[in-house]
Amino acid sequence: MSKIYVLDTNVLLQDPFSIFSFEDNEVIIPAVVLEEVDSKKRYMDEIGRNARQVSRLIDGLRETGKLHEKIPLENGGAIRIELNHRSFQQLQDIFVEKTNDNRILAVAKNLSLEEQTRENGRPVILVSKDALVRVKADAIGLQAEDFLSDRVVEIDDIYAGFTEVFLEKELLDSFYEKGELRTKEISGQSFYPNQFLIIKGLNGNSTSALGMVDKSREMVKKLIFDHENRQIWGIRARNVQQIMALELLLRQDIPLITLTGRAGTGKTLLALASGLLQTEDMGYYKKLLVARPIVPVGKDLGFLPGEKEEKLRPWMQPIFDNLEFLFNTKKPGELDAILAGMGSIEVEALTYIRGRSIPDQFIIIDEAQNLTKHEVKTILTRVGERSKIVLMGDPDQIDHPYLDAYNNGLTYIVEKFKDQAIAGHIKLIKGERSPLAQLAADLLK
Secondary structure, three states: OOOOOEOHHHHHHHHHHHHHHHOOOOOEHHHHHHHHHHHHOOOOOHHHHHHHHHHHHHHHHHOOOOOOOOOOOOOOOOOEEOOOOOHHHOOOOOOOOOOOOHHHHHHHHHHHHHHHHOOOOOOOEEEOOOOHHHHHHHOOOOEEEEOOOOOOOOOOOOOOEEEEEOHHHHHHHHHHOOOOOOOHHHOOOOOOOOOOOEHHHHOOOEEEEEEEEEEOOEEEOOOOOOOOOEEEEEOOOOOHHHHHHHHHHHOOOOOOOEEOOOOOOOOHHHHHHHHHHHHHHHOOOOOEEEEEEEOOOOOOOOOOOOOHHHHHHHHHOOOOOOOOHHOOOOOOOOOHHHHHHOOOOEEEHHOOOOOOOOEEEEEEEEHHHHHOHHHHHHHHOOEEEOOOOEEEOOOOOOOOOOOOOOOOOOHHHHHHHHOOEEEEEEOOOOOOHHHHHHHHHOOOO
């Protein structure tokens, strides 16, 4: 049986092409949704861009028929702008105010009641990214769903960048002796390029090793760097995931690195230390560029007092905190003097990165979980030759109104690039900021 899907505004603003995601069913856009989209199209951010895209798509469909009647779509479904069924009578005793959300609920409820009177009435489903709208729908006996087609991965399936394997003693001894092992000798498993393997012995053998799948996926090799006996700008890896992260950060042949993990797992500190080493000490890159989105992304900083540097300081303070630790500064203003003298470290907002071409630089993008798919694509296409870019963040800490752990730009890049030889990823698990911070992260869900 075909269905009727009523779309909330946030679905269209999250994914303008969502109208084509409902197969051979009928898609209904309430007139109030068009009003909300129209109010957003002047925004100069991702929401405004999507609003303009929605407007163009619907205008293009208008050429094939009358939108208020029904227009067939190529996927076998149909789309209609709903001008009727706006009566608030069914909801006036429940929701007093005629807010836009409640008007959308009224349209969906009236359509549902009408379909129930028909012999072959179709189910009416409200689709919304707003959890409270879905709760309201449930309260009035209306079926509601989240829009999940924009998710790049299912729940709990986000790529971690490493896995455990168990080997016979002979194979483990061979790996220790030769420093490599053919992946086909590890039966029943397939691996991604640059994926890490925590190799453990079978049958109670306590011996273990750490390896990395090569770009061809045919060999597992020992790590290039000795992380246990090496300090990088005064810091060293404290757990196995940090060892993996440093291996990726220091490798010249892997230009795209993604790091995920909760607060306190060391993402920013490891990336900054690796960038300083390769920029200041090794000279591999001409400049270290550190940027993070101003949340909400794309908004003007003009409401904050001062020049650009003064406006940026509150947003970029987490970066400066880590730099103060690495440079071991004690006095106020000491870090600013150091950075001004060096000239090779640039701390910037993503607002000012767009439109640039960035060659020969070590680029760090912090809080990348607040980027949309389009924004992260825009950033990656800025990367020039001989540059390395690190995107990092916590997918469980989303500040963007239309993103979650499974459809944000960082998760998008992790999943899309896990098959590519030029990319590497690690999910950091253990917090190293302090015992208190780790306990807070574990207890305060």
